[in-house]
Structure formats: C-alpha cells, structure tokens
Amino acid sequence: MATPDINFHFREFGTKMPTLGILTILIFLFNLIGIFFxxxxxxxxxxxVIALIILLSALKEAREAGYxxxxxxxxxxxxxIVNAIILNIIGSLMLFVGTIFYRGIIxxxxxxxxxxxxxVGAILRIQxxxxxxxxxxxxxxxxxxKIASDTESGANLMKIAGILYLTIILAIIGLILEIIGYFKLGSFRDLAEGNTSPTPAQPVVTQTISAVQPQAQPKKRFCPNCGAQISGNEKYCSSCGSEL
Structure with missing residues (x-):
C-alpha cells in the first residue's frame, strides 16, 4: 500500500521521464546534424549533460522510494543504472583518447x-x-x-532498448523504444497525492433484535368455598364472605 509520501517520489520520478524522452530525441537530431556542423x-x-543530471535526479527519487x-x-x-552511467562515461573517454592517439600498444x-x-555498462543498464x-x-x-500497466510496459521497453543497443545494428530501433519507454514511465506523474490503494470496505455490523418476551401473567386465585375469582390480596371472599 503506497503512502502519500511514497507517491510523491514516484510522481517526481514520472515527471522527469517525458523530459528525458524529449531530450533523447533532440540529442539524436543534434548529433546527426553534427556530422556536418x-x-x-x-x-x-x-x-x-542536462539529460544526465535529470536522470540522476529521477534515480534519487527511486532510491528514496526504495528506502x-x-x-x-x-x-x-x-x-x-548509476554504475552503468559511470562505466559508459569511462568507456567513452577511453575510446575518445584511443581515437585521437591511434598508435601504440597502450x-x-x-x-x-x-x-x-x-x-559491461550496457549490461548493467539492462539489468x-x-x-x-x-x-x-x-x-x-x-x-x-492504467498507471501500473503503462509503467510496467515502459520499463520493459527500456530493457529491450538496452538489448538492442548491444546489437549495434538494431540501435535505431532501440532508440525508438527508449523514447516510447520514457513517455510510458511518465504515467507515474498521474499518481494522486493520497493513497492509491482502494480503501477496504468497512464490515457491516448487524444488530440482533431479541424477541420480546411476554410478561408473565399473575396467577389467578379462586375462593375455595364458592369458586369466585379473587382479584386482589384480600383475606375474605367478597362473594360469600369465607376466609381465604
């Protein structure tokens, strides 16, 4: 059951996902144009760099929710994901240096x-x-x-995108899936501030009404001499005058 405090972290995580999707598109386009300019x-x-900062901020929210x-x-x-980012940066720098100084065993x-x-960074990202x-x-x-379905699908697309990036030749398909995945994960931002779980129904209390017990009728008394009914606690019969 998610509390409002935990929902806040998931909302913040989801708010950053569409931004990352848009930045991914722009980065691809500018790098493509960068071939000529x-x-x-x-x-x-x-x-x-901006996308990296936003991603790290989103991962911080995931960590807080995890704690x-x-x-x-x-x-x-x-x-x-953080370790994958670090390895990717180090690996990219090594390739950059190796491309500039392309001679020698070192x-x-x-x-x-x-x-x-x-x-290794790509594998960690998939994991x-x-x-x-x-x-x-x-x-x-x-x-x-709906949020559970969208975000689960989004995370799965991100995983598949990572696998496709490893193949290199299918990287463009991976890029498309990654962008879609970011936007699907953005569904987390639609979480309500309150508890997302339905409130359990309160048990219905049934009051048992006991049957009304009839009041006991006073025992009838009769005169032993004349048989007349005695109405009170008198000592003598009102009909014949005999002592009761």
Missing amino acids: VIASLIGWILS KLNNHLLLEFRSK VIGLLILGIIFLI GWSRLHKFIGQNRSMFPP
Whole structure:
C-alpha cells in the first residue's frame, strides 16, 4: 500500500521521464546534424549533460522510494543504472583518447578496455531497467491499473532498448523504444497525492433484535368455598364472605 509520501517520489520520478524522452530525441537530431556542423555536436553534448543530471535526479527519487519501502529491487535499479552511467562515461573517454592517439600498444589497450567498459555498462543498464520492471510487476496493487500497466510496459521497453543497443545494428530501433519507454514511465506523474490503494470496505455490523418476551401473567386465585375469582390480596371472599 503506497503512502502519500511514497507517491510523491514516484510522481517526481514520472515527471522527469517525458523530459528525458524529449531530450533523447533532440540529442539524436543534434548529433546527426553534427556530422556536418560542429556547433550542433556541441549543443548535443550540452543536452546530454542536462539529460544526465535529470536522470540522476529521477534515480534519487527511486532510491528514496526504495528506502521507505525497504525494497531491494528499487535500490538495485538505481545502483545498476548509476554504475552503468559511470562505466559508459569511462568507456567513452577511453575510446575518445584511443581515437585521437591511434598508435601504440597502450592506445590499443585503451580501445579494448573502453569497449569492455561500454559493454559491461550496457549490461548493467539492462539489468537496472529489468529490476524496475520486476518491481512494478510484483507491486501492481500499489498503483491504479492504467498507471501500473503503462509503467510496467515502459520499463520493459527500456530493457529491450538496452538489448538492442548491444546489437549495434538494431540501435535505431532501440532508440525508438527508449523514447516510447520514457513517455510510458511518465504515467507515474498521474499518481494522486493520497493513497492509491482502494480503501477496504468497512464490515457491516448487524444488530440482533431479541424477541420480546411476554410478561408473565399473575396467577389467578379462586375462593375455595364458592369458586369466585379473587382479584386482589384480600383475606375474605367478597362473594360469600369465607376466609381465604
């Protein structure tokens, strides 16, 4: 059952996802244009830094939710994605240096290490989104049906996108799936501030009405001499005068 405080972290996470989707599109376009214009590549690099900052901010919200729920899947999701980012940055720098200084055994070693770092980073990224996908699948009752369905689908698309990136030749399809995944994960922003779980129905208390017991009728008395009915506690019969 998600509390309003935990919903806040999921909403903040979801609010950042569509922004990342838009930035991913812009980064791709500017890098494509950068083949012909250097300034476009510079803009693409700046947008990449902005996207990285926003992603780290979103991962912070996932970590906070993971701590409050004491859920290892959310915590692993955040840690694996962060480690993937670090390895990708290191691997990219190694490839960049190796491309500039393309001679010598050390440079070849840097290129090989750079490729290994990028591959390991890609695998960690797949594992990270897989953790989020598993978390949503195991905790669908925490969210409204549509939000649970959209976000679970979004996390799965992010995982598939990571796999396609590894193939290189299918990277463009992975890019498309990644963008769709970001927007689907944006459904988290639609979470209400209150508890998302339905309030359990209160048990109906049925009052048992006991049957009205008839009042006991006073025992009738009769005169032993004449048989007349005695109405009170008198000592003598009112009809014949005999002592009772």
